[in-house]
Amino acid sequence: IYLVMNKYTLVLLSVTAGVLSGLAWTDWCPGLILLIGFVPFLIIENYLYLNKKRYSQNAFFVYILPGFVVFCLLALGWVRVATTVGALFIIILLSFLMSLTMWMAHRVRLASGDYAGIASLIAFWLAFEYICLNTDTLTPWLNLGNGLAKEPALIQWYEVTGVGGGTLWIMISNIIMAIFIVQWLQKRKGNAGYLILWLMVIVIPSALSLSRFNDIKTSNDTEYEIVII
Numbered sequence: 001i002y003l004v005m006n007k008y009t010l011v012l013l014s015v016t017a018g019v020l021s022g023l024a025w026t027d028w029c030p031g032l033i034l035l036i037g038f039v040p041f042l043i044i045e046n047y048l049y050l051n052k053k054r055y056s057q058n059a060f061f062v063y064i065l066p067g068f069v070v071f072c073l074l075a076l077g078w079v080r081v082a083t084t085v086g087a088l089f090i091i092i093l094l095s096f097l098m099s100l101t102m103w104m105a106h107r108v109r110l111a112s113g114d115y116a117g118i119a120s121l122i123a124f125w126l127a128f129e130y131i132c133l134n135t136d137t138l139t140p141w142l143n144l145g146n147g148l149a150k151e152p153a154l155i156q157w158y159e160v161t162g163v164g165g166g167t168l169w170i171m172i173s174n175i176i177m178a179i180f181i182v183q184w185l186q187k188r189k190g191n192a193g194y195l196i197l198w199l200m201v202i203v204i205p206s207a208l209s210l211s212r213f214n215d216i217k218t219s220n221d222t223e224y225e226i227v228i229i
Contacts, residue, residue: 003185005047007063013040014067022074024147031148035173035202041067042178045106049117052110061103068095075142094142101128122171129167144170156212157205173201 005013021037023029041064048055048063072091101124109117125144132138140146145166148155157165176198183191 018067018070025075038174
């Protein structure tokens with residue numbers, strides 16, 4: 001076991017994840033913070049997984065819930081201007097559902113191992129966001145891909161994948177970075193490969209998107225010059 005955590009450390013990690021993720025919906029921070037925003041959540045999950053004899057299967061839900069409450073408060077705090085009761089309801093509901101989604105993936109990992117856990121985390125979260133997009137009860141505002149709206153030059157693939165493509169990018173980035181940090185803390189050899197993989201996951205899509213963005217901008221500038229002439 002790479003380190004020993006107590007309940008206060010786990011709650012602090014959870015709140016840190018909530019702050020990092022929630023900042024993407026504010027004017028104080030670029031949306032790219034989401035590419036590492038969920039890492040503390042995943043470190044909590046891994047710690048509980050490695051210490052499953054000490055913690056109940058429901059502990060993960062309990063520890064990440066405060067973080068998701070902070071996340072929703074930062075991202076949806078503006079709703080209180082319209083209705084305080086409505087804001088509290090949607091914040092509590094979404095915090096519960098987000099925690100439940102990650103907890104279900106944790107249960108899958110406990111039952112079936114690492115690969116099934118990773119796959120289920122991505123699948124369950126995308127399914128949750130799909131439900132948010134297609135029901136009147138929940139808001140799609142907090143779908144992770146929306147957090148990158150301030151970075152249009154880096155998300156040109158949305159024209160093909162939609163917001164879900166951004167969410168997938170964010171989830172993969174966080175998973176790889178979490179694996180790198182855990183292995184670094186465990187002082188495992190060869191973990192630098194995960195850092196290289198993470199950089200590739202960030203740089204390659206960004207470079208392709210920037211190229212597409214520049215092509216569109218150049219095309220629009222040319223059309224504008226023709227109209228002026």
